[in-house]
Amino acid sequence: MARKPMMAGNWKMNNTVGEAVVLTQEISNQYEKEWPESVEIVICPPYVDLKPAKTVLDFDKTKIAVGAQNVYWESKGAYTGEISVPMIKEIGCACSIVGHSERRELFGETNEDVNRKVKALVEGGLYAIVCVGESLAVRDEGTTDEYVTAQVRAAFAGVDASDAAGCVVAYEPIWAIGTGRTATPEQAEAVCAAIRATLAELFGGEAAEEMRVLYGGSMNPGNVEGLLAQPNIDGGLIGGASLKCESFVQLIEACL
Numbered sequence: 174m175a176r177k178p179m180m181a182g183n184w185k186m187n188n189t190v191g192e193a194v195v196l197t198q199e200i201s202n203q204y205e206k207e208w209p210e211s212v213e214i215v216i217c218p219p220y221v222d223l224k225p226a227k228t229v230l231d232f233d234k235t236k237i238a239v240g241a242q243n244v245y246w247e248s249k250g251a252y253t254g255e256i257s258v259p260m261i262k263e264i265g266c267a268c269s270i271v272g273h274s275e276r277r278e279l280f281g282e283t284n285e286d287v288n289r290k291v292k293a294l295v296e297g298g299l300y301a302i303v304c305v306g307e308s309l310a311v312r313d314e315g316t317t318d319e320y321v322t323a324q325v326r327a328a329f330a331g332v333d334a335s336d337a338a339g340c341v342v343a344y345e346p347i348w349a350i351g352t353g354r355t356a357t358p359e360q361a362e363a364v365c366a367a368i369r370a371t372l373a374e375l376f377g378g379e380a381a382e383e384m385r386v387l388y389g390g391s392m393n394p395g396n397v398e399g400l401l402a403q404p405n406i407d408g409g410l411i412g413g414a415s416l417k418c419e420s421f422v423q424l425i426e427a428c429l
């Protein structure tokens with residue numbers, strides 16, 4: 174079964190509501206109704222921008238999904254500062270990113286936290302975009318595959334195959350994020366293939382063939398083609414290049 178590629182924009186902590194509405198409208202204005210046949214498109218703005226961005230897309234009937242960048246695993250209660258799955262679901266989010274390396278490194282998110290978030294999302298009927306990836310130290314040690322596949326196993330512990338099948342894994346080598354230094358297509362493919370082999374072990378070959386594995390880390394219109402040509406890379410999780418309409422649309426068009 175051929176997997177439909179996905180282009181997901183992770184805006185990180187960028188764009189006020191006003192700026193988010195402008196960027197979403199710009200992307201929506203470029204929208205071609207043929208796109209959804211060939212590519213699934215997601216934008217992941219900051220929480221405060223989710224509803225305004227979704228409103229723009231709904232008004233234009235643009236088939237671009239909206240996702241959060243993080244979510245908490247409890248559904249409500251005394252968790253000051255957190256946002257739950259039911260909250261993002263009511264806004265119309267299809268998914269949330271979980272386990273981004275910035276959350277792991279800067280906010281102490283553990284593999285166990287990531288697992289709780291994945292479970293909360295699938296129980297709520299949303300899917301997770303699970304980020305995994307090694308530091309330069311791990312790569313230099315030569316233990317990248319073991320490190321990354323352990324992150325995948327931990328993220329999906331106790332999740333059944335039917336729930337996992339709708340989820341997405343994003344391989345984002347930390348040394349390639351925001352640095353302009355992309356993994357070569359061969360480096361990225363090797364790890365994405367190891368991720369898919371792990372998904373097959375966990376959930377069976379059929380589910381693993383359905384699940385999308387994205388690459389993220391300085392993906393841009395100049396390097397997207399070589400990466401997308403790899404058999405186990407099904408699209409991108411885009412930081413910097415998703416903040417400009419022109420480059421994000423070029424990345425979408427590379428999937429057509």
Ligand code: 13P
Pocket residue numbers: 183273345349350351352353389390391392410411412413414
């Ligand atoms: P850049 O595309 O800016 O390197 O960011 C990648 C990323 O972290 C997406 O989640």
